Amino acid sequence: MRKILLSIASLLIFAGSINATNIGYSKDDIDKLNTFRLGSSHKQGQAIRFSHAKLQALKGKTIDFAEFVVGSKNTTDNKINVFLATTLTGTPIAEGTLEVKRSLTKVKWTLDKPYTITGEEECLYIGYTAEIGTTYNLLISDKSYDIEGCNFAYNNGTWVDTYGMDRGSALIFVNAENADDYTDVIVGRSKFDGYYKAGEECKLTPCFVNTGTTTINSFDAIIDVDGKTTTKHFADLNIEPKEGYSFDLTDLDTSKEGKRDINVTIANVNGANKEGDTSDNSLTASLFFYPKNMERSLLLESFTSQTCSQCFRGHLNIADAIKTSKQDIIEVAHHSGYDPDIFTMQEDINYLFFYPGSGGTFAPAAMVNRHTYANISSSPIVQATSTNNVLSTIYNAATTKPYVSFNLETKLNESTRELKVKVQILAHTDAPSKQSVFNLFLVQDGIIASQTNAGENYTHNHTFRGTVTGNAWGMRVNDVKAGQMFTWEKTITIPKQIHSSYYTDETKNNIKAVLEDMSVVAYMGSFDQNDNTKHTIYNCCKARLGESYKQGGFNVTTAINEPEAEQTLNIFVNNGKVCVEGDYSRLSVYNLAGAQVENAALAKGVYIVKVVAGSKQTTKKILVR
Known part of the structure; x- marks a missing residue:
């Protein structure tokens, strides 16, 4: 079973004689399947780093040679540039040029002058760079452990730590003379x-x-x-x-x-x-x-089109993945990524932002919680031509935390088609991002229309029909803190027909909005307008029009906070005591079992705080750290 490591692994293994030790982090396993490249530039490179503590342990020992394995020999002039340095951006202590005659084979660099480790170095780097065509994979790892702060690769002009990429360690081996046996x-x-x-x-x-x-x-x-x-x-x-x-x-x-x-x-x-x-x-x-009754759902957004020949099969792959995963999943289908069709809305096009930066768009595709699983894709979107692709992405997204719970209320006047929506969002912990957003989608099931390779009477479900907020990206909330509750309301009128923003055939692009087949989907997640990998959704929920849904975990002792009270009071914890800034008449603190507790020297945990201010009251969940 693979483990992910926090720091240096595989240090100090015997290399030929009892007085010589090969220091490095890699297993001596060379496999072509473990080659890769980072970024789009011709320049590629890898380096390993030795920390100050490890160098102190090797004080007085000398480094006389190093060996490198690369994934391809097709570099410029079949050469790699090697170096020993205290920084990846400064002048090296030593450097050289090696000829690569064969890929996947160790290439030896003997230093002109052996380097003696002083133990005073903050760190040491040993690595290589080379120029190579973008169709070749120069980099190689052992796919064993990710080691924080010890393995680096060159990525579009910058050296980056490969920790978190599930690559393991670079195949770089350094020989230290006269290193005695020791335990570590x-x-x-x-x-x-x-x-x-x-x-x-x-x-x-x-x-x-x-x-x-x-x-x-x-x-x-x-x-x-x-x-x-x-x-x-x-x-x-x-x-x-x-x-x-x-x-x-x-x-x-x-x-x-x-x-x-x-x-x-x-x-x-x-x-x-x-x-x-x-x-x-x-x-x-x-x-x-989280609370014992905590409920979390994953949001799976698919990308499809009526004219896409593989999308019918993609829909089946997604359904199979959801069934196998046994996760609670809410689906929304965006008709974009391929040719626009009679369902395509303006917002559907906005969400093309989540595709990888190169290679264009494609369908069928899917993203789960807008979360990027680096093993499969450089962006949140993966191809849905494989059930395993989608299933792996679901499992990876399920490891993230939900942070918040929802109470979603909808009231529908069927005669006027007026829909009142109210959403309350309760934060259990601080959000991981400074900027968060929440949004509410309208989706519709049971629409009968054509689908390539599936006939003229195909049932389109989970179809995106627009947003309640009127904004593709939703409403921004900054610095979500544990215990905060957000309330948002809006009244809209559902049209009898919903008009596609892009389809040009006016006789076909007005889709009847059947109220009993429609739902509201609410979600909250992180937001970064410049980086599509920083939009992970925390939690989401769904309610049919005219119905309401309160998630397990939305544990509040009163039904609704009074907005006036919330806006005028600042509730916080100081030295184990709940404090309130603002005018109020009564403060009560309860544990999660509903029993009132003394507001002093509170133990670590989550409490319910009720504050009465005049005729208004607010209830807040608060965390004592």
């Missing part, structure tokens, strides 16, 4: 920061890598949860150099909603005081446990 581990980064609910089992799997040169036989795991510390001893082990080891934590108390701070430290490796560098032995994470 690097704690691995498990994905602790997930979506957890109170009352449900939470299994965390810390891991580490033996980055020393000796076999590990024992260690202690020190686990601290909100200040309560326990120690687990592991013995009779045989963890060889470069091997990883993981263990499960399943006995966490998840009965309470709210934030939990967790620290895991690997200590006493092979006994006390055997490890010289313990700077990278700890992992810290903050978990948030």
